[in-house]
Amino acid sequence: MAASSDFYSLVCAIDFGTTFSGYAYSPKVEYQYDPLNITVPKWEDALPSNLISYKTPTTLLLDKDKNFVAFGFEAEYTYAELAEEEKNEDYFYIQRFKMFLYDTLRKQQRLTKDTTIKDITGKKEVKAIDVFKHAIEYFRKQMLKKIDMKGLGVQEANIRWVLTVPAIWTDAAKQFMIAAAEGAGISKSKLTLALEPEAASIYCNSLPLSKFEDGSGLGGFQVGQKYLVLDAGGGTVDITVHEVKEDKTLKELEKASGGDWGGNYVDYKFKKFLTSLVTSEVMEIFRLRHTGEYIELFQDFENIKRKTDTTQQSRVTMRMPGSLRELYETIRKTPLKKAIEESKNRESIKWEGDKLRFTIAFYEDFFSSACAGIICHVHDLLDKPKVKGTNMILMVGGFSESPILQTRIKQAFRDCKVVIPNDPSLAVLKGAVNFGHNPCVISERIAKYWYGIASFQKFNPKVHSSEKKKGDLCCDIFDICVRRGAIFKLHNSQIKGPYETNQDDQKEMDFEIYVSDSDKPPKYVTDEESYYLGTLRVELPKTEKGKKHAVFLRFIFGGTELHVQATNNVNEEVTITMFDFLDKHSDKKKGGIR
Incomplete structure (x- = not known):
């Protein structure tokens, strides 16, 4: 749905990622002079030790009556404190809920306004549309606070809102998001949906060469240029292929496609390994008794996954909660160190104190299935007749920050120029703002x-x-x-x-x-x-x-x-x-x- 042509003075885009989400905005008058002048608010107030993040976790906390409590970093810390004090039983803690829509539709299950999502315990449910409504309303209120604080002088009626959705989503999932936005107080006439890889494509087309990781990016697409957009997020990988037309608009060459090879699949492989090491019984008890530490454990792995360059070190080290080892030894009646020494992975891992160390080969294996799925699919796409001549791959999305994925893509497609913006996780969000200003930039779809x-x-x-x-x-x-x-x-x-x-x-x-x-x-x-x-x-x-x-x-x-x-x-x-x-x-x- 395109927003109405009524007057607007500011575009605000909300980008829901499986793992992280954020919002960005741009006044119309500034876009006309500089399309790259996009404000992405920081989340430093919610972070410890003066850290700064441009996105916040896609995590929602509701009370026992299913009323909103917190979102993002605040939801994580609040729930962790509740869990430590054993006061979390009546709360609904819901993570990475965007992937729920993909899984529901992939299984060809009906998506309705009564469809429910389970919380972290797996025992409590809340309506999915209410989860998305709360999340959208949270970002809407953040934007309105920002307008007031910055003195932007914008009336809510003059905001054009943009919601990002994967290009591989069905019509039902798109309508679901529109219904959730209406429930959050955003009028349908003021709302535009932006397809994620398209948004990234629009943004990167306007970047100068200096805004790419190796200094040699696109610098503006040339007429006739064909390029593949690889939007690797936390849950899904969304791929589309564009060609630049004479009027500088973009033409889709092959229908959008993709699969669940995102960063979450790497998390799944890590969790599967850890569960096999300490047993599913211990892992489940750890999740229920030490929920805060359980959450932090996978937060730490997320940070390592995005930043670790295995070409620069001999081993990968991550912090492990001592309570997990203590729980294992109490339940299994044997030292964890001894169990590791007797396991098939004894040459590949070491658990010393609060540190778990992997060999490079063992750590990289967590990525193998996800990378293989992406590479195989891209090969199939590039072999299609309409896509012939495509020699450029644009990597965006949070998972594209991973040095391992970047290396695997470059090795698999040596005949293609692989370009990565300096902020791949923000390319979709910023591009969605630009799309809100000019929805006609994508002139042909399949x-x-x-x-x-x-x-x-x-x-x-x-x-x-x-x-x-x-x-x-x-x-x-x-x-x-x-x-x-x-x-x-x-x-x-x-x-x-x-x-x-x-x-x-x-x-x-x-x-x-x-x-x-x-x-x-x-x-x-x-x-x-x-x-x-x-x-x-x-x-x-x-x-x-x-x-x-x-x-x-x-x-x-x-x-x-x-x-x-x-x-x-x-x-x-x-x-x-x-x-x-x-x-x-x-x-x-x-x-x-x-």
């Missing part, structure tokens, strides 16, 4: 799915399955509205219809929308790779007796979301609406237009 309406056709025994016969008709037809891989310029549309009513006095028509990611055009909405997306309801005016309605649908693509216009044949009134992707139906609907 449809990721087949979109279709559940419909009827006259039954033909040579073409249709007998199982689908209903009277003289064949039901469950996947009536294709949008073809997968179709290229859409901004605001392009496609018309389908007419669709006629079944009854003279019909007051509305329901169109059941299905999508499919199959290689071939789907035949039925019940095909294995087809799933129900949502329902479009069109209200109909009164007609003369004996006269039926007919409706034409116009699917509008090219933006970050799918829109639709419905036109009836009675008064030719145009209804602009969005699909309801978040209804409570959990099963596929079957049949056709009603």
